[in-house]
Amino acid sequence: xxxxxxxxxxxxxxxxxxxxxxxxxxxxxxxxxxxxxxxxxxxxxxxxxxxxxxxxxxxxxxxxxxxxxxxxxxxxxxxxxxxxxxxxxxxxxxxxxxxxxxxxxxxxxxxxxxxxxxxxxxxxxxxxxxxxxxxxxxxxxxxxxxxxxxxxxxxxxxxxxxxxx
Amino acid sequence: xxxxxxxxxxxxxxxxxxxxxxxxxxxxxxxxxxxxxxxxxxxxxxxxxxxxxxxxxxxxxxxxxxxxxxxxxxxxxxxxxxxxxxxxxxxxxxxxxxxxxxxxxxxxxxxxxxxxxxxxxxxxxxxxxxxxxxxxxxxxxxxxxxxxxxxxxxxxxxxxxxxxxxxxxxxxxxxxxxxxxxxxxxxxxxxxxxxxxxxxxxxxxxxxxxxxxxxxxxxxxxxxxxxxxxxxxxxxxxxxxxxxxxxxxxxxxxxxxxxxxxxxxxxxxxxxxxxxxxxxxxxxxxxxxxxxxxxxxxxxxxxxxxxxxxxxxxxxxxxxxxxxxxxxxxxxxxxxxxxxxxxxxxxxxxxxxxxxxxxxxxxxxxxxxxxxxxxxxxxxxxxxxxxxxxxxxxxxxxxxxxxxxx
Numbered sequence: 001x002x003x004x005x006x007x008x009x010x011x012x013x014x015x016x017x018x019x020x021x022x023x024x025x026x027x028x029x030x031x032x033x034x035x036x037x038x039x040x041x042x043x044x045x046x047x048x049x050x051x052x053x054x055x056x057x058x059x060x061x062x063x064x065x066x067x068x069x070x071x072x073x074x075x076x077x078x079x080x081x082x083x084x085x086x087x088x089x090x091x092x093x094x095x096x097x098x099x100x101x102x103x104x105x106x107x108x109x110x111x112x113x114x115x116x117x118x119x120x121x122x123x124x125x126x127x128x129x130x131x132x133x134x135x136x137x138x139x140x141x142x143x144x145x146x147x148x149x150x151x152x153x154x155x156x157x158x159x160x161x162x163x164x165x
Numbered sequence: 166x167x168x169x170x171x172x173x174x175x176x177x178x179x180x181x182x183x184x185x186x187x188x189x190x191x192x193x194x195x196x197x198x199x200x201x202x203x204x205x206x207x208x209x210x211x212x213x214x215x216x217x218x219x220x221x222x223x224x225x226x227x228x229x230x231x232x233x234x235x236x237x238x239x240x241x242x243x244x245x246x247x248x249x250x251x252x253x254x255x256x257x258x259x260x261x262x263x264x265x266x267x268x269x270x271x272x273x274x275x276x277x278x279x280x281x282x283x284x285x286x287x288x289x290x291x292x293x294x295x296x297x298x299x300x301x302x303x304x305x306x307x308x309x310x311x312x313x314x315x316x317x318x319x320x321x322x323x324x325x326x327x328x329x330x331x332x333x334x335x336x337x338x339x340x341x342x343x344x345x346x347x348x349x350x351x352x353x354x355x356x357x358x359x360x361x362x363x364x365x366x367x368x369x370x371x372x373x374x375x376x377x378x379x380x381x382x383x384x385x386x387x388x389x390x391x392x393x394x395x396x397x398x399x400x401x402x403x404x405x406x407x408x409x410x411x412x413x414x415x416x417x418x419x420x421x422x423x424x425x426x427x428x429x430x431x432x433x434x435x436x437x438x439x440x441x442x443x444x445x446x447x448x449x450x451x452x453x454x455x456x457x458x459x460x461x462x463x464x465x466x467x468x469x470x471x472x473x474x475x476x477x478x479x480x481x482x483x484x485x486x487x488x489x490x491x492x493x494x495x496x497x498x499x500x501x502x503x504x505x506x507x508x509x510x511x512x513x514x515x516x517x518x519x520x521x522x523x524x525x526x527x528x529x530x531x532x533x534x535x536x537x538x539x540x541x542x543x544x545x546x547x548x549x550x551x552x553x554x555x556x557x558x559x560x561x562x563x564x565x566x567x568x569x570x571x
Contacts, residue, residue, distance in 0.1 A: 033559070034548065069174045
């Protein structure tokens with residue numbers, strides 16, 4: 001499962017970075033809105049965005065065919081928005097997209113039992129946001145791949161030892 | 166309070182959080198709003214109901230998910246911002262006689278947010294040199310300074326047949342130095358919540374000043390208050406300008422002199438009104454008037470020529486002792502009941518049937534702020550932040566429309 005932060009899509013569209021978009025990219029409602037607005041704001045970026053295979057996170061299916069658990073997503077969203085309340089801002093509407101990414105990862109990894117992570121699913125989050133990267137590391141350690149194309153050493157090691165660039 | 170996804174319980178939310186958040190603008194009585202009332206009585210709400218209801222009252226749905234401590238911190242930040250901008254008590258004292266209730270804190274918060282954004286883009290040494298410039302000046306000196314500073318052509322102002330055009334002339338020249346912003350209330354394009362309770366509140370909103378060293382904001386109720394005709398708005402505009410000039414923010418919320426038979430005691434308040442009256446209707450005009458020649462026609466002629474409301478003309482003549490209390494009582498118009506909000510909405514619909522989003526935004530944000538926001542949008546302002554600044558909430562469709570015109 002690949003999740004891409006908005007800052008990466010903006011930079012990709014502006015030609016500042018190269019990102020592999022051959023896989024489907026899963027979007028939370030917040031990110032979906034941001035992309036729609038970006039498309040409308042920068043008509044020149046539409047073609048590039050439309051080439052990205054975007055899928056609503058709610059339509060995600062696990063390898064075994066089970067559907068994304070939107071109920072559990074809300075449970076995690078509520079806990080995470082409170083846990084990271086100091087880095088989100090309602091005044092500036094900052095950080096809410098980050099919380100939605102954290103909640104998706106928690107939902108997908110925590111299938112079945114919130115305290116036991118299911119490691120069968122490989123989740124890759126592509127972001128250049130240091131706050132989000134830090135939170136992802138704190139929450140999920142090396143159970144996921146965090147990929148920052150703008151970091152000189154952007155290859156993040158999986159717990160199994162495999163790497164993705 | 167259970168948050169549901171469809172029919173399935175997802176997570177428990179704090180009932181007290183709902184009550185606190187819906188009570189944050191107590192004058193709006195949002196706790197009684199039907200889309201919240203039912204779920205709160207029932208003890209559960211679905212995520213789609215929560216999103217829909219929050220959208221209607223212009224509060225982010227995610228705020229309802231906060232726990233008590235986090236919500237308190239968020240709301241405290243907003244209250245701290247208010248306290249920075251208004252002296253203690255200034256927000257509480259003002260009541261519009263007849264209409265009741267207090268100036269909308271939501272509108273105040275929205276204006277503070279716009280101001281904070283715009284001033285953050287200004288250089289550190291940017292300074293509104295009009296602010297405080299009327300301190301220690303006599304009424305005559307203050308009037309002279311205002312006219313010179315803004316290059317106010319009073320003949321041009323007075324000879325406009327249309328009072329709205331006269332008002333717009335003043336709004337335009339006050340903003341001409343880009344160091345004072347004039348924002349106005351709007352009832353269109355969902356800039357403010359469009360539910361019954363809030364409409365009732367907005368129409369009681371007075372003009373006010375959001376103080377700032379760099380860019381003070383004047384807010385005129387304009388179309389949100391059906392009782393605020395153009396004559397009255399002209400007076401309010403100048404009143405608030407003088408508040409900035411005198412650095413007298415304890416009067417930052419305009420308190421229009423409703424009763425012309427009672428001259429107010431407060432010296433600062435009197436001085437502000439005297440300066441405004443002198444700009445609009447110079448003493449040289451009223452000094453030569455004889456009480457015997459003052460009748461309703463004479464008042465109406467002064468009203469038309471000098472762009473003051475009928476009651477304001479009476480007030481000025483009374484304070485300058487041109488007429489006595491008995492004549493004031495004789496000439497006073499019967500007190501009008503505040504208009505029904507439905508009439509106001511209909512009036513707005515008649516005169517502004519479908520204003521473009523850019524028109525509504527420009528009016529609500531003010532000319533100076535709009536230029537600044539538009540530049541920021543062109544330079545890639547983060548859309549979520551932009552929507553909060555302009556609309557006070559997520560508003561994807563309108564943002565796209567607005568963005569396409571810039």
